[in-house]
Amino acid sequence: MIRFFREQKFLAALLTLSLLVILACFIMIHYTNKKAAEAAITAQEAKQVQTTIDTMTVIAGIAEQELQESASNEAPVNPVGDVKPQESLDRVAALNGRVPEVGSDDWCEVMMVKDADAWTKEEQDIFAQRCL
Numbered sequence: 001m002i003r004f005f006r007e008q009k010f011l012a013a014l015l016t017l018s019l020l021v022i023l024a025c026f027i028m029i030h031y032t033n034k035k036a037a038e039a040a041i042t043a044q045e046a047k048q049v050q051t052t053i054d055t056m057t058v059i060a061g062i063a064e065q066e067l068q069e070s071a072s073n074e075a076p077v078n079p080v081g082d083v084k085p086q087e088s089l090d091r092v093a094a095l096n097g098r099v100p101e102v103g104s105d106d107w108c109e110v111m112m113v114k115d116a117d118a119w120t121k122e123e124q125d126i127f128a129q130r131c132l
Helices: 002-007 009-073 086-094 105-113 121-130
Strands: none
Touching: 002 009, 086 105, 105 121
């Protein structure tokens, strides 16, 4: 067989070239099928994502509609006023206008009866540290 290839170099080259072309075709077919499968998976995933987005959009629309309906049906809520314990009111009245030391128990009682919107940031911090 080797002698045949030596004598017929043109045929040997043609045979070798044919085998290489066939091998290249197999590789291309395999690669194309692999890419097509990946593309199909990607298209399927994209379709699932779009379906999920559509579903979530519908759910959000329903929730927004229910929220608007419930907001229009409810009576306006009156804010809760400051709760001033009677015990604190009595202790502050017993001070007879005397100004207690900041951070003391009496000062905490005075703060309990003071309107919340009149508190300063510093008073809030001290109250949180010493009175709670």
